[in-house]
Amino acid sequence: MLKIIQLLVLSDNYIYLIHDDASGETAVVDPAVAEPILGYLAEQGWQLKYILNTHHHLDHVEGNSVIKQKTACKVVAGQTDSQRIPDFDIGVTDGDEFFLGQYKIRVLATPGHTLGHVVYFFEQDELLFCGDTLFVMGCGRLFEGSPEQMLASLTTLKALPSTTKVYCAHEYTQANGRFAISVEPDNLALREKLQRVAVLRSNNEPTVPSTIQEEIATNPFLRTDSFSIQKSLGLVGANAVSVFTELRKRKDVF
Numbered sequence: 001m002l003k004i005i006q007l008l009v010l011s012d013n014y015i016y017l018i019h020d021d022a023s024g025e026t027a028v029v030d031p032a033v034a035e036p037i038l039g040y041l042a043e044q045g046w047q048l049k050y051i052l053n054t055h056h057h058l059d060h061v062e063g064n065s066v067i068k069q070k071t072a073c074k075v076v077a078g079q080t081d082s083q084r085i086p087d088f089d090i091g092v093t094d095g096d097e098f099f100l101g102q103y104k105i106r107v108l109a110t111p112g113h114t115l116g117h118v119v120y121f122f123e124q125d126e127l128l129f130c131g132d133t134l135f136v137m138g139c140g141r142l143f144e145g146s147p148e149q150m151l152a153s154l155t156t157l158k159a160l161p162s163t164t165k166v167y168c169a170h171e172y173t174q175a176n177g178r179f180a181i182s183v184e185p186d187n188l189a190l191r192e193k194l195q196r197v198a199v200l201r202s203n204n205e206p207t208v209p210s211t212i213q214e215e216i217a218t219n220p221f222l223r224t225d226s227f228s229i230q231k232s233l234g235l236v237g238a239n240a241v242s243v244f245t246e247l248r249k250r251k252d253v254f
C-alpha cells in the first residue's frame with residue numbers, strides 16, 4: 001500500500017506526497033510551495049521521482065522549480081500544458097499509464113477548469129488525485145472549458161470504482177456543502193455528510209479524502225438527474241448539460 005502524506009498550505013491548498021516503501025519511490029502532487037515538501041523529504045530520507053501537476057494554475061505549480069533544482073525529479077503534466085507548466089519534462093495524455101514502483105498510475109484528461117487539466121488515478125490502491133476538477137461536494141470553476149467538457153470529465157470520474165478515494169486540491173468542502181444543501185435540501189446523505197464535515201472542521205481536521213461513492217450521493221454536480229435539484233433550478237426534465245450549466249452558474253455567485 002502506498003503512503004499518502006497530506007499537507008495543507010496557503011490556507012486551503014492540499015499537497016500530497018505519495019510514497020512506495022518497496023521501491024523507495026516518491027511523487028508529489030501539485031506542489032504550491034517547495035519548502036514543506038523539501039523539509040518532509042529530507043526528514044524521511046525520501047527521494048523524489050515525480051512532480052505530478054494536474055494543471056497550470058500558480059497555486060498548483062509554484063513549487064516546481066525549486067523542488068526540481070533540489071531533487072532532480074521529473075515534472076509530469078498534461079502535454080497540452082507544456083508551455084505553461086514551469087520546468088515541464090514529461091507530457092501525458094488521456095489513457096497514458098506509468099508507474100511509481102509497482103503501482104500503476106493512469107492519466108485521465110479532465111478538461112473544464114482548464115483545458116489541459118489531467119488527473120492521476122492509482123489503480124491498485126484506488127486513489128484519485130483530481131486537482132481542481134472534482135471537489136468534495138463541488139467542482140472547479142470553468143475558467144477555460146465548456147460545461148459540456150466539464151460534465152464529460154466529471155462523468156469519467158464518476159465511473160471509477162465507487163470505493164476510490166478522492167484527493168482533491170482544496171479544502172472547499174464547507175462552502176460547497178452550503179451550496180449543495182441549498183439546491184437539494186431533501187438529500188439525507190447530504191445532510192449526514194454536512195454534519196460529519198462540521199465536526200471535522202470544528203476540530204480543524206481535513207474533510208479530504210472523500211470517495212467516489214460519497215460524491216455520487218452528495219455532490220450536486222454529479223447529480224444532474226436528481227429530481228430535487230432539477231426542481232430547485234426550475235429545470236425538471238431538462239438534460240444533464242442544462243442542469244449542470246445552471247448549477248455552475250449559480251454556484252459562481254453563491
Ligand code: ZN
Nearest residue numbers: 055057113132
Ligand atoms: Zn486551479
Ligand code: FE
Nearest residue numbers: 057059132169
Ligand atoms: Fe487551485
